[in-house]
Amino acid sequence: MTQPGTVRVCPLADLPRGEALRVDEVDPPIAVFHTDDGEVFAIDDTCTHQDASLSEGWLEGCAVECPLHASTFDLRTGEVDAPPAKVGVRAHRAEVVDGEIVVTLSTEPPRLPPGVLRGPVGR
Amino acid sequence: MTSTQLPESLIATLPGRYYTDPGLFALEQATIFERMWFCAARGSDVPRPGSFRTVQVGAESVIVSRNRRGEIRAFLNVCRHRGARICSDGEGSVGRAFQCMYHAWTYDLDGKLVAAPNLTRMPDIDRTEYGLRAVHVREWLGYVWVSLADEPPSFEDTVLQEVVNRLGEVANLDHYEVDTLSVGRRIVYDVRANWKLIVENFMECYHCATIHPELTEVLPEFADGYAAQYYVNHGAAFGADVEGFTVDGSAGLDPIPTLADDQDRKYYAITIKPQVFVNMVPDHVIVHRMYPMAVDRTVVECDWLYLPSVVESGKDVSKSVELFHRVNQQDFEACERCQPAMSSRLYRDGGVLVPSEHHIGAFHEWLRAAIGE
Known part of the structure; x- marks a missing residue:
């Protein structure tokens, strides 16, 4: 995957409401959410505090709580509410095109926690 | 005095050491309390998903809880990682998951390992195999009965x-x-x-x-x-x-x-x-x-x-x-x-x-x- 770019994630029907999906074909991996209200969002999957997968976090409304230390990220902006994470994750543009979830990746530099390397070394 | 000399009206009790020997107690823990059905808690003690009680069953601490669907679940109160007690309180509520206080290994209310630091870099860790170890549960008389046996006896x-x-x-x-x-x-x-x-x-x-x-x-x-x-x-x-x-x-x-x-x-x-x-x-x-x-x-x-x-x-x-x-x-x-x-x-x-x-x-x-x- 060349960045910036777009990612065809999966048919919307494959991601039930209230669930999330980690896409690790892109680097760093992203998390795609289908909210209870039917909206689709994409953010970087890795918490900025420690290497934890936000796709495994707790989805509530338009926010996801990190499963490890409970910092909560706004799915629309990537902003974080409270420590231990101090900076937000990148938010990507997610849309449904012909029944398929398509994510346009952010061009900002990712904000990864200490020790998480990009590329094959970190994977 | 031995039992062979007892008058007909009397039969012997167990010898005194059955009530004092820690080794014999350990044997009872292993062969009785950790093998039979053990009445652990009243169902109403854990009213909601994530409510829990910890009880001692034999030599083990056991978590009795409810999953998201409200069904009773019970687990050994031991983190699969380094063995820390998951729940230190006798009762409480965890909301969405059990999390170890040591390295934040995080288990959902069915015991599955759902998150841990760096877990995505360890894709060979099976989330169920390394989930909390479940024990058998049965509800009867409004109580939660558990059996720690691999194959529990017939209730x-x-x-x-x-x-x-x-x-x-x-x-x-x-x-x-x-x-x-x-x-x-x-x-x-x-x-x-x-x-x-x-x-x-x-x-x-x-x-x-x-x-x-x-x-x-x-x-x-x-x-x-x-x-x-x-x-x-x-x-x-x-x-x-x-x-x-x-x-x-x-x-x-x-x-x-x-x-x-x-x-x-x-x-x-x-x-x-x-x-x-x-x-x-x-x-x-x-x-x-x-x-x-x-x-x-x-x-x-x-x-x-x-x-x-x-x-x-x-x-x-x-x-x-x-x-x-x-x-x-x-x-x-x-x-x-x-x-x-x-x-x-x-x-x-x-x-x-x-x-x-x-x-x-x-x-x-x-x-x-x-x-x-």
């Missing part, structure tokens, strides 16, 4: 058979609809005695007239020394001038409407080995669970269960509770009187059982078989 052939042995048929207990009753009072006793002393005490009534004056007033036949548990489906009748099963014989609470006619004005008792006692009277059911903590220490949790309408209306259950609370205090004082003497040279070969206690001999035979003797 019907063990727990329910105890009811059949005592009452003739399970239906005689079903009439009380115990699962629908509400906890009107719970009292927890920390008893400095071996669990078997408490079982033996509960099984006999030779002591009743001496240490249970209130109980013997309500159930005059107890003065004869023959416990209800000596017989099959024998209810001890209330005294003629007794209105209810209360500390002063005054009227009790609203009777359970589904009882059979011959269960009115009667007291029944069941011992469900290894750690449950059930007492039934027309307006309430008393359920004791023993949690053996050490060879010389047993925590006993006792619930007084009434019709939900009685509990919700805030009716005064204190006279009703007071009767068996006194019985418990009287019994546990006696058990604590025995415990220190179990290590006496005089009790090396044990004591004796009189005829009205001879059925305790069957308990001793069961115990010896259970621990492989």
